[in-house]
Structure formats: C-alpha cells, structure tokens
Amino acid sequence: MSTPVLTLTNVSKRYGDFTAVNEINLSIPQGAVYGFLGPNGAGKTTTIRMILDIIRPDSGQIEVLGHSSAMDVRHRIGYLPEEKGLYKKMKVWAIISYFATLKGLDRRTAKHKAFELLERYGLKDFANNAVESLSKGMGQKVQVLASIAHDPELVILDEPFSGLDPVNQEVLEQLIRDLAANGQTVIFSTHIMQHAERLCERLLLITQGRKVFDGTVDQAHAIIPRRVVLETRDDLSKLLQLEDVLSMQETPAAPEDQAQGIRQWELYVREQADPQNILKHCFENKVSLNRFDFTQASLHDVFVHLVGKEAREHNFR
C-alpha cells in the first residue's frame, strides 16, 4: 500500500480547560476523497488548522506528505479556509492567478490555468469582473479555484458547500470528482450528509473533539440495520419468527390510515436480508399489506444514531 498522504497520531488540542480535539488518530491514503463530518463545534476546523500547521497540537504527531509540518510542503497543498474572503478590487482571473503564483507557478502558466478553470467551472464570463461585483456564492467558487490552481497533491476544503445554491453545489461536487480522477487527495468538511454520501470513499465523524467513526460509506451504512416499513390491519407477530427479522416496533401511521384501523410497523432486518422472503411470509400468512418499503439507513440516520442527542440539538442535516 502507498504511504498515506496524511497521518494524525493521538492528536489533541486544548483551549484552557476545554479539549477541542481529543486523541484523534487518522490515516488518509493518496487519491482518497475524505469527508470530515460532525456537528457545530465538533473540532473539524481545529483539526484542519492543525493539519496545516496554522495552530499547533498540544500533543500527538501530524505527518503531511511525508513532512512533520505542512509549512514545509505548502506548495503541494491547496486550502480553502472556513473564513472566506478575497481581495475585492482584483479581477477574478487575476486573483486565481495570483494565488497560483504564491504557490510556485510562473505568471504565464498561472494566468492560463486561471482562464482554463473559469471556463471549465462556468465562470468564464466573469473573468474580467472585479471580485466585489460577484455574488457571495460566485466569490466562494472563485476562492475554491484559487486554492487548486497550482494543482496541489492534497486539497483541504473547509465547508466548501456552505452558501452555494444547488446548481453550484453540483459544480463543486464535479470539481472534487475531477480532482480525485486526477489522483489528487481531497479532504473536505461539511454538515451536509448528501455531499459526503455521494463523494467520499471514507468518512471521519467527530463529535465533541472525539472520533466516533472512521471508515467507508458502506461501513457507515452497516452500522444501522436495514429497515422494512409495513402498514397493515393484520397481525404481524409471526414475522418475528423469521431469522432475517431482528426486531419490530410500531410507529405512528398517518391519521387517515389510523382512522381505518391501519397500523404501521418498522422491522429491523439483517444486513443480508432478502425483502422478498418477508413479502412471501406475509402472503403465506394472509397478511394484507397497505405498504411495504425496504430502505437502507441514510448517512443522516447513521450519524444521528452515533452522535445522538447532540446532533439533533445542533441542526445536523
């Protein structure tokens, strides 16, 4: 296996008595798209800032691209900070080009790259506009482009989707896929599960500074058993005899269904369960069904399950 692009070993950060990041261990392989997830205040930005050596951990080690400080390899890293902002008077192409020259590109190549990126990601018509004339979302897209124009091996984007409309969220998803297809490693933080679900090979979930999950999206899905939702007037108790059915509980049916005597049940089933067997069993036992839905838990369900009460209180979507 190739050397990891990034490793964190027992990394902690305290602010006074408060532990913002608590003994985090992490290893990110080259070419991965890695999501940092967690509710507000979980420690995502603090972790990212430590990776970039903007702040120092109180304990633990960080290795980035084979070096103990990201500062030594900053030309090989692209970074979109959480606090976004650009020089307002500069032209859009010039700002992207300027950031690329700061990271080692010559001016000619940087200008060429700026125009290429603006064209590819739908901002060509704004190339000669001043940054201050852009909407907030467009400005953010420009800043993302400025952070990647030097073709960094490792791209770290802190909350890149916040403030973007759905169309531009899709453009950004495509940009992240393009980076990955090019062999670049991408780490991004987000509260929005759907982006992580669609983009990431692996996820890190932290809450209150602690790692509560680190693994693939499939491993995350497997944490919560699959569910079958049934609606019927009939008795379902025999279903519990099926090996595939782990548990069954009644959940509130819609009021109009309740008025007709229809009850709703939620079955948790084994990971490899075949829903056809459950349907067959209902048929054989003359259970007449008003509804039969087989669903896999979403990442949202998994993470609410893992993070629990805190997530619900923190608007964790």
Ligand SMILES: Nc1ncnc2c1ncn2[C@@H]1O[C@H](COP(=O)(O)OP(=O)(O)OP(=O)(O)O)[C@@H](O)[C@H]1O
């Ligand atoms: N400079 C600081 N001084 C004191 N506490 C801090 C400082 N920076 C961060 N914290 C605290 O550390 C915790 C983690 O903050 P951090 O910004 O890393 O969270 P986050 O996961 O990025 O949250 P969000 O999703 O809201 O951006 C929070 O409780 C925050 O208040």
